Amino acid sequence: MPNVKGYITRKTMLYKTGVEYGDYTMNHVLGCAHGCKYPCYAFLQKKRFGSISSYEEWTEPYIVSNTLELLDKEIPRLKQKIKSVHLCFTTDPFMYGYDEIKDISLKAIxxxxxxxxxxxxxxxxxxxxxxxxxxxxxxYGITLISLNEEYRKKIEPGSAKYVNRLSHLHYLHDSGCKTWVSVEPYPTPNIITQNLDDILKSISFTDKIIFGRTNYSNEITSYTAHKSFYNHEAQKVINFCENQHILYHIKKGTITA
Ligand code: SF4
Structure with missing residues (x-):
């Protein structure tokens, strides 16, 4: 079991997000050992604003040690305004192998x-x-952009295996919980050849599917057919979800004229 690199404190915890889906959010860890190479938007932002200097540093997480105290202070003040809190936009609340992060995330929830x-x-x-x-x-949601383990090791090197992610999600579904899957950032065929139908079949038990393109990657924009590819794949998701009575959301910019 890896240990976190250390502890930091913050002044605030709950904040309103401008992100497309989501109301309030909290990010009680700095960094993320999953080390996604899409690249990770949170990593790029932290690097740009100087709170992280390298990829290696990003993959050594720090826990915000005063998370629960901050929640005790902020919840009474904000609870009338909050519709929901999303964990997390700039880190992962159940970072693979980090029990200490899991424990604090469960306490926060x-x-x-x-x-x-x-x-x-x-x-x-x-x-x-x-x-x-x-x-x-x-x-409860997982990200699932492929079923190919070789691709996962390359692109989400510190994350949990797809099959295990799916089995835990399935368990929660079978226990009566609401579940969803984020199929984002979905790769183009010049990065990996795969069949979206297989991914959709593997998540047909969930209540909601979110589908979105990859942004910020030269590999995608150099693939000249990326617009028609994403239009086609997004339509596949829509048809699948409508047939299976699954809620869906196609992220902005995925379908283009
Ligand atoms: S799991 Fe999320 S926060 Fe962590 S590296 Fe991947 S994209 Fe970034």
């Missing part, structure tokens, strides 16, 4: 739920099975 606040969760690690006993208003 418990605290938010106790105040009547719904949480949405997204991970490339394993969703803890304990979540089955948490509030049923929560929504």
């Amino acid at each position: 418990r605290k938010l739920n106790d105040a009547g606040i719904k949480c949405t969760v997204l991970t490339k690690g394993l969703l803890p099975i304990e979540l089955a006993n948490f509030s049923k208003m929560n929504e």
Whole structure:
């Protein structure tokens, strides 16, 4: 089991996000050992603003040690305004192999739920099975952009295996929890040849699917057919979800004229 690199403190924890889906969010860890190479937008931003200097540093996470104290202070002030809290946009709440991060994330979710606040969760690690006993208003999600393990090792090197991610999500679904899958950032065929139908079939039990293109990558923009490819694949997702009665959301900029 890896240990976190260390601890930092912050002045605030809950904030309103401008991101397309999501209301409030919290990021109680700095860095992410999953080390995604899409590249990771959070890593690029932290590097740009100087809080991280290298990829290696990014993959050695620091826990915000005063997370629970901050929540105790902020929840009473904000709870009337908050519709939901998303964990997390700039790190991963269930970073693969990091029990200490898992523990603090579960405590944070418990605290938010106790105040009547719904949480949405997204991970490339394993969703803890304990979540089955948490509030049923929560929504639990995984990212799944492929089923090919060789590709995962290359692009999401520190993350959990796809098959294990799926089995934990399935367990929560079978326990009566709401589940969703983010198929984003979806790669173009010059990066990996795969069949989106196979991915969709593997997640047909979920309540919601989010599909989005890869941004910020030269490999994508150099693939001249990327617009028609994403239009075609997005339509596939829409047709699949409508047939299976699954909710869906196609991220902005994925379908273009
Ligand atoms: S899991 Fe998310 S936060 Fe972590 S490196 Fe990957 S994209 Fe970035």
